[in-house]
Amino acid sequence: MTSDSDDALSWDGDEQTPPAASALPAGWNAVGKGSGEVGHVGDDGTAGQDGATDPEESEPLSTTMLLVLGVVGGVYLLYSIGWVVGGLRLKPLANFFVADVMFLPWFVLAIAAPALWFLATWVLTRGRAAWIRICLLLLGVVLLVPWPFVTVGVIGS
Incomplete structure (x- = not known):
């Protein structure tokens, strides 16, 4: 439990929480080292990995x-x-x-x-x-x- 003086110096949401999984919005691609670990944000707002995408879904032709x-x-x-x-x-x-x-x-x-x-x-x-x-x-x-x-x-x- 914190005291009232500690509450005055903090904002709601300042608690130490683990960082969320990194995810990119649809249409963005990660490049460089570690790019395989970055997923995309799905329609429901949750982050998914690239490997979990639908095989029917592919990039449009140039x-x-x-x-x-x-x-x-x-x-x-x-x-x-x-x-x-x-x-x-x-x-x-x-x-x-x-x-x-x-x-x-x-x-x-x-x-x-x-x-x-x-x-x-x-x-x-x-x-x-x-x-x-x-x-x-x-x-x-x-x-x-x-x-x-x-x-x-x-x-x-």
């Missing part, structure tokens, strides 16, 4: 990344169209050498390959650095070139 995804997605769409046109140009040649049973599955797979590459890159690089995703998407741009369209074209020879 403008640059959205632009790169749009351009590469457009290139992949053009590649799919190129595979359709180039594959149809090769169909008479394929009928001469191979049966339709062999041509059709590979034709469909060639058309779907750019979309499958984009989807696989998107899913497999979740949570990785953006440059890894961009490098894999650009690798697909190089590997999935529709060579029948590039060599024969629409007109053919």
Whole structure:
């Protein structure tokens, strides 16, 4: 118990209490030494650790990344169209050498390959650095070139 003279020199709340767990408001990120120990303040006002966040919740994509995804997605769409046109140009040649049973599955797979590459890159690089995703998407741009369209074209020879 304290005396009246001690009460006059203190304020309500001056008691020695342990410091609260450090927490940042939503949208702020801790950096530097010991940043892994800092949590975020939840909607209910309680502090939570970063590891306890919902896995569905992720940071939004930057403008640059959205632009790169749009351009590469457009290139992949053009590649799919190129595979359709180039594959149809090769169909008479394929009928001469191979049966339709062999041509059709590979034709469909060639058309779907750019979309499958984009989807696989998107899913497999979740949570990785953006440059890894961009490098894999650009690798697909190089590997999935529709060579029948590039060599024969629409007109053919």
